[in-house]
Amino acid sequence: MNNDITPNEVCEHTFSVLVDNEAGVLHRVVGLFSGRGYNIDSLTVSEVDSVEGYSKITIVTSGTLSVIEQIRAQLERLVPVQKVSDLTRDGRSVQRELALVKVQGEGDDRINSMQLADKFQAQVVDSTPESFVFEIVGSSDTLDRFIGEMRHIGLVDVSRTGIVAIARGADEM
Amino acid sequence: MSKKLYTGGEIILKALGDQGVDVIFGYPGGVTLPLYDKIYQQNKVRHILVGHEQGGVHAAEGYARSTGKPGVVLATSGPGATNTVTGLVDALMDSIPLVCLTGQVVSNLIGNDAFQEADTTGITRAATKHNYLVHSTDDLARLIHEAFYVATHGRPGPVLIDIPKDVILGTGLYLMPEDVQPRNYNPKIRGDREKIEDAIQLLAAAKKPIIYVGGGVINSGQKACQLATQLVRMTGYPCTTTLMALGAFPASDPQFVGMPGMHGTYEANMAMHQCDVMFNIGARFDDRVTGKVGSFSPGSKKIHVDIDPSSLNKTIVADIGIIGDAGSVLEDMIRLWDEKQPTINTAAIKSWWNEIEKWRGVRCLSYDQGEKIIKPQFALENLRKLIQGSDFYVTTDVGQHQMWAAQFLHFDKPNRWMTSGGLGTMGYGVPAALGVQVAHPESTVVCVTSEGSLMMNIQEMDTIAKYQLPVKIFNLNNKVLGMIRQWQELFYDNHESECDLSGGPDFIGLAEAFGFKAIQVTDPDEVCSGIEKMLTTKGPVFLNIEVDRNENVFPMIPAGAPHNEIVLGPNQNLKTVDDKSNVMA
Ligand SMILES: Cc1ncc(C[n+]2csc(CCOP(=O)(O)OP(=O)(O)O)c2C)c(N)n1
Ligand SMILES: [Mg+2]
Numbered sequence: 155m156n157n158d159i160t161p162n163e164v165c166e167h168t169f170s171v172l173v174d175n176e177a178g179v180l181h182r183v184v185g186l187f188s189g190r191g192y193n194i195d196s197l198t199v200s201e202v203d204s205v206e207g208y209s210k211i212t213i214v215t216s217g218t219l220s221v222i223e224q225i226r227a228q229l230e231r232l233v234p235v236q237k238v239s240d241l242t243r244d245g246r247s248v249q250r251e252l253a254l255v256k257v258q259g260e261g262d263d264r265i266n267s268m269q270l271a272d273k274f275q276a277q278v279v280d281s282t283p284e285s286f287v288f289e290i291v292g293s294s295d296t297l298d299r300f301i302g303e304m305r306h307i308g309l310v311d312v313s314r315t316g317i318v319a320i321a322r323g324a325d326e327m
Numbered sequence: 328m329s330k331k332l333y334t335g336g337e338i339i340l341k342a343l344g345d346q347g348v349d350v351i352f353g354y355p356g357g358v359t360l361p362l363y364d365k366i367y368q369q370n371k372v373r374h375i376l377v378g379h380e381q382g383g384v385h386a387a388e389g390y391a392r393s394t395g396k397p398g399v400v401l402a403t404s405g406p407g408a409t410n411t412v413t414g415l416v417d418a419l420m421d422s423i424p425l426v427c428l429t430g431q432v433v434s435n436l437i438g439n440d441a442f443q444e445a446d447t448t449g450i451t452r453a454a455t456k457h458n459y460l461v462h463s464t465d466d467l468a469r470l471i472h473e474a475f476y477v478a479t480h481g482r483p484g485p486v487l488i489d490i491p492k493d494v495i496l497g498t499g500l501y502l503m504p505e506d507v508q509p510r511n512y513n514p515k516i517r518g519d520r521e522k523i524e525d526a527i528q529l530l531a532a533a534k535k536p537i538i539y540v541g542g543g544v545i546n547s548g549q550k551a552c553q554l555a556t557q558l559v560r561m562t563g564y565p566c567t568t569t570l571m572a573l574g575a576f577p578a579s580d581p582q583f584v585g586m587p588g589m590h591g592t593y594e595a596n597m598a599m600h601q602c603d604v605m606f607n608i609g610a611r612f613d614d615r616v617t618g619k620v621g622s623f624s625p626g627s628k629k630i631h632v633d634i635d636p637s638s639l640n641k642t643i644v645a646d647i648g649i650i651g652d653a654g655s656v657l658e659d660m661i662r663l664w665d666e667k668q669p670t671i672n673t674a675a676i677k678s679w680w681n682e683i684e685k686w687r688g689v690r691c692l693s694y695d696q697g698e699k700i701i702k703p704q705f706a707l708e709n710l711r712k713l714i715q716g717s718d719f720y721v722t723t724d725v726g727q728h729q730m731w732a733a734q735f736l737h738f739d740k741p742n743r744w745m746t747s748g749g750l751g752t753m754g755y756g757v758p759a760a761l762g763v764q765v766a767h768p769e770s771t772v773v774c775v776t777s778e779g780s781l782m783m784n785i786q787e788m789d790t791i792a793k794y795q796l797p798v799k800i801f802n803l804n805n806k807v808l809g810m811i812r813q814w815q816e817l818f819y820d821n822h823e824s825e826c827d828l829s830g831g832p833d834f835i836g837l838a839e840a841f842g843f844k845a846i847q848v849t850d851p852d853e854v855c856s857g858i859e860k861m862l863t864t865k866g867p868v869f870l871n872i873e874v875d876r877n878e879n880v881f882p883m884i885p886a887g888a889p890h891n892e893i894v895l896g897p898n899q900n901l902k903t904v905d906d907k908s909n910v911m912a
Contacts, residue, residue, distance in 0.1 A: 174510070177448075177460065178448060178449070178452065178460075181449070181452060182452060185452055185453055189453055220640055220644070223640060224637060224640070224641060227635075227636040227637035227639070228637050230636060230637075231635065231636070231637050232457075233456070233457040233477055233510070233512050234457075236511055
C-alpha cells in the first residue's frame with residue numbers, strides 16, 4: 155500500500171475472511187457492517203474447504219485508515235472468524251470478477267457485440283437469433299468498461315459475482 | 328469419555344454442574360418443561376424463579392459481577408427469549424460473562440411460525456458475544472462447555488444457546504469440559520514485551536501522569552486490581568477509575584482522584600485534561616468519559632492496554648497500544664519496572680500533585696443540605712458513613728441517583744459495585760441486587776434506586792421477598808424522572824415534558840404488599856436513623872426517602888464539551904456547545 159495516504163482519506167480495501175462454515179456466519183459478518191455503519195461495496199462467499207468446514211468471504215469496503223483498522227479488529231472479534239487478511243494493506247493481490255451479460259440485437263448490432271466480446275475475451279455462453287449471453291472474467295474495471303460499451307448496442311441484463319481475491323506469491327493465507 | 332446415554336435435560340444439568348454452576352435464574356415454559364422435570368429431580372444446581380426473564384438476566388449479571396464467575400439464565404422459547412434481549416445487550420456493553428439457555432420449538436417446526444417460536448439466534452446475534460442453535464443432543468455438552476469458554480475468555484460477554492425441545496428430550500453422549508477442545512478462539516493474554524518496556528519508559532519520564540483504570544481490570548480479576556493498586560502506589564501517581572471500575576483502586580486512598588467523565592470529579596477531569604502521559608488500563612474511552620473527542624486530553628501521550636484489539640484506536644488514538652489481559656500486562660509491567668528501576672521525576676510529580684490538590688480544593692461535590700428538604704447527596708453520604716467498614720455490595724438503577732451513588736459511596740474493593748454503565752438500563756438495580764444477594768447471602772446488599780427505574784422491574788421485589796433475601800432497597804424518591812428533568816431544565820428551556828411521576832403509587836403500601844418491611848423518611852433529621860433501621864432490620868427492607876425533586880447532578884460536562892468546560896454548580900452558566908450534533912446525545 156502506498157504510505158502517502160492521509161488519515162482522513164477514504165480508500166478502498168479488500169478483505170479476505172476465512173470463517174467456519176456454520177449457520178448464521180454470513181449474517182454475523184454482514185450484520186457487523188450494517189450495525190456499525192461500514193460500507194460493503196462487494197461481497198462474495200463460498201465454501202473453500204469442505205474437510206475443515208471453512209468458507210471464504212471476500213469483502214470490498216471503503217473507509218479512512220482508522221475505520222479500516224476497526225473493521226479488521228471487529229471481524230477478528232467474531233468467534234467463527236478464523237483469519238482476516240487485508241489484501242490491500244498486506245501486499246499485492248489478484249482480484250477477479252465474473253459477469254454474465256445479455257445483449258439483444260439483430261444485424262449490425264450482433265456483429266458489433268461479437269467484435270466487442272472478442273476484444274474483451276468474453277465467451278458466448280448462450281445465443282438465440284436475437285440475443286447473446288456473454289461470460290466475461292476480469293477486473294471490475296474491465297467488466298465496467300465491457301458492460302458500458304454493450305449498453306450502446308443493446309444491453310438488457312447483467313449478473314455479476316462480486317470480487318474474489320487472493321494474495322500473490324507462495325504464502326498461504 | 329463414557330458411552331452412557333443421557334437425555335438432553337440431564338446433559339444440560341451435568342454440564343452446568345461440571346462448569347461449577349451452583350445457581351441459575353430462570354422462568355419455565357412449554358418447550359423447557361422436560362428440562363424443568365430434570366431440575367425437579369436434582370438439587371445440585373439451584374434454580375431461582377424470577378418474576379420476568381429480563382430480571383433473570385440482570386440477576387445473573389449481579390451474580391457474575393459480584394463473584395467473578397459467569398451467571399446463568401434459563402428462559403423458554405418465543406416471549407421468554409425475547410424478554411432476555413435487554414439484559415443480554417446490557418451484559419454485552421458492560422462485558423459481563425453470562426450463559427443464557429433458551430428453549431426452542433421442536434426442530435422440525437422451526438421456520439413454521441409455530442406457537443411461541445421466535446428466531447432467537449437471529450434476534451440475539453447482535454445482543455450476544457456469540458450464540459448457538461443446537462441441532463442434536465450429541466452436540467449439547469460440547470456447545471455448553473464451549474459457551475462457558477467463550478463467555479469467560481477474552482473480553483467477557485453473554486453467550487446464548489438455543490435448544491429445541493426435541494434436543495432436550497432426545498438422548499446423547501456426555502462430554503466432560505476437559506474433553507472439549509475449544510475452537511480456534513484464543514484471545515491474546517500476554518502483552519508485547521517491547522511495548523510494555525516503551526510504556527514504562529514513557530510513564531516513568533512523565534511530569535503530569537494519570538493512571539486511568541477501567542472495568543477490564545475488574546474483569547481480569549482481584550489480582551489485577553491488586554496489581555493496579557501496587558503500580559499506582561509504587562509510582563505515586565494519581566489514579567482515576569471509571570464508573571465500571573469503582574473499587575478496582577481503593578477510594579479511600581489519597582492517590583484516588585475520583586471518577587472521570589460527564590459527572591466525574593473536577594480533579595479527575597482536570598487531571599485527565601492537563602496530563603502529559605495517560606495510562607489507560609482496561610477502559611475504552613467511552614464518550615461519557617472523553618466528552619468532545621477532538622479536545623480530549625490534548626497534550627498527552629496515551630498508553631492503552633485492552634484485551635480487545637477493537638478497543639484500541641477506536642475513538643482515541645494510542646501512542647502505545649498494548650493488546651493483552653490487564654492482570655498479565657500489569658504483572659509484566661511491575662516486574663520490568665522493578666528490574667529497570669527507572670527514575671521518576673519526583674519534583675515534577677510533586678508540583679503536579681500541588682496542581683491536583685488545588686482542583687481538589689474546589690470541593691466539587693459539595694452541596695447545601697438546608698433544613699427542610701432532604702438532599703439526595705446527604706442521604707447517600709449518610710449511607711456511606713453507616714455501611715463503611717462492613718461487608719457490603721451496592722447495585723443501582725439508572726438516573727441521577729446512580730451518578731450520586733457513584734460520587735458519594737466509596738468502594739475500597741472490586742466487585743462491590745454493580746451498575747448498568749454502557750447501556751444505562753433502568754430496571755437493572757433490583758434484579759441485580761437479587762443476584763448479588765443470592766451469591767452473598769450473609770452480606771449487606773443495598774439497591775440504590777429511584778421510583779422511575781424501580782417501576783421497571785418491580786416484580787423482582789416479589790422474588791426477593793419469596794426467597795427471603797435480605798436486600799435493602801434505598802429509594803431516593805424525587806417523584807420525577809430526575810435525569811430527564813435535569814436535562815430539560817439545562818438544555819430545553821425548563822420544559823418539563825413527560826417526566827413528572829408525582830402521581831405514583833404509595834410505595835410504602837406497595838413494598839409491604841410485596842412482603843418488605845417499609846420505612847418512610849421525609850425529614851433530614853430522620854435520615855440517619857432511617858438508614859440505621861434499614862440496615863439492622865432483618866429480611867428485605869424498603870427505605871423510601873423523599874428527596875428534593877429539583878436537585879441537579881454536578882459537576883457536569885455537557886455532552887460533546889471538552890473537560891475543561893466542566894460546570895461545577897447551579898450558579899455557573901452552562902456554555903452552549905458549538906458542536907450541535909453532539910449536544911443532546
Ligand atoms: C429502559 C430505559 N428507558 C429510558 C431511559 C432514559 N432515562 C435515563 S435516566 C431516566 C430517568 C430515571 O428516573 P429515575 O429512575 O426516577 O431516577 P432519577 O433520575 O430520578 O434519580 C430516563 C428515563 C433509560 N436509561 N432506560
Ligand atoms: Mg426519580
